[in-house]
Amino acid sequence: METNKPLLKVDNIGIRFGGLRAVSDVNIELFPGEMAGLIGPNGAGKTTFFNMLTGVYVPTEGQILLNGKKLNNLPPYKITRNGISRTFQNIRLFGELSVIDNVKVAYHSQAKHTLFSSILRLPGHFSGEKEMEEKATEFLKIFNLDRFKDEKAKNLPYGQQRRLEIARALAANPKLLLLDEPAAGMNPHETKELMNLIAFIREQFNLTVLLIEHDMPLVMGVCERIYVLDHGQLIAEGTPSEIKNNPKVIEAYLGEEVS
């Protein structure tokens, strides 16, 4: 599956908030089908990096290329439509919407019926909504969430909310999936199940995955390549075993446990 052309190319990207350089000079290349990890101590800038990739923050330096197309300055929804989708560290579901409607929202940009046809209830509306219902149910089934489909998202147990966020991100039809601590708050059993699921969807949907995770053994176990951020800078990159023995990484994590 590996080709020579990177799917994502991040060139010297950086951002300042006032005087604070939250991220600076980060270079990353992700190849199609790859599963990469992004680790680093608290406040290292990992989430900020995701926010730049998805257009929530506009980088003050550098550029982001997806399949050679420049993405900075595009609004977030256009970046998503170009093929980057994400989950959030602090779950951000549409709480009052049902589980299936959460997924349908992400599928919206692929819907074929117009506002006009919905207001007049033209045939296009019904076929369009039917397709959405079917697609959304498929996504829910993958995550075994279809049994909750009419529950309000906010009423789901925590672990299921995390899974729903991934299902929703998947429905947006990404090439690159960004997961911000997807296993946070899960027990070891749930975490293992989740990792298998992520591996499965990556195969099934030809995804490239970039994963932020604090649990080191977990990242080491599932990722082929790992990037390490510290104080907004990329201090190391390599295979899990290279990272494990990298003195800079050990130093960055000093005071925190490295296993």
Add this chain to the structure above:
Amino acid sequence: MAIFKQAKHFWTYIVLSLVIFGVIQFMITGQMLNLFYVNTLIFIAINIILAVSLHLIIGITGQFSIGHAGFLAVGAYASGIITMKLELPFAAALLIGGLVAALAGFIIGFPSLRLRGDYLAIATLGFGEIVRIVFLNLDYVGGASGMQVNHLTTWPWVFGCILIAILVIVNFTNSTHGRACISIREDETAADAMGINTTYYKVAAFVIGAFFAGIAGGLYAHNFYIIQPSNFGFLKSFDILIFVVLGGLGSLSGSVIAAVLLTVVSTFLQDYPETRMIIYSIVLIVVMLYRPQGLMGTKEITSIFSKGKRSKGGAKDGNKQTVA
């Protein structure tokens, strides 16, 4: 199957509303209702249209607009000009009143809705006042003393307009486009990240809301013999806002019920404006204390009726997607 079920519900509601229409029309033509009641009825109907149009903006899309009377005024004056100065038919006046209000909605909404935050609240507040002051100083429409308008608003007209307004708003809400709006209300950042063009949907909801407020303006103008800028002050905007909040943010039937209740209350207290404000305030305080989510919360009245007979796999009956 699901579509068929939905359609069945649809026709039930249509028939039900036509029956209501027929009964009231019969009572009017049979002179069983005196002029006071007919007027109150029309007033209730106009307020329902205002309530559901603002419901789409605030309740569904979560955009805080506090100058809705401005669109009412634009629709009222535009339609008044059409019938009185240009002497065109009432139907054209209503439609054009709605369109002019929608255009005003676009002009206000587009720049302020592109940004996040409270810009819309500030812009609409200013808009409501500016509109009032402009009409106050416009001799063409009579300035402070107002503009003469023929009485053309009748029960069939208001009923037809309510029906269209509710149909359009319900159809919009119960579709992928409505869900897009609700997702913005729930979490704009997440909606954006899921590929929703948030500006487009905020503006669309706002413009549709303004359109129906403009139609309500046309009905309102032609229900009296005169319209004056003072009819469209901030207190009027506030009244409409209360319908939506009291009814429950996100519930269309809630906003309708609140519009009916509050219009009745304020009609009977018309001669005691101070008492009116006191009772209004007490009602609001009591509701906010005991039901801070509003009368209906985010629920719809239709979901209460059909809860019992929801079949096992049949969560897709028309009522299920109602807001929430």
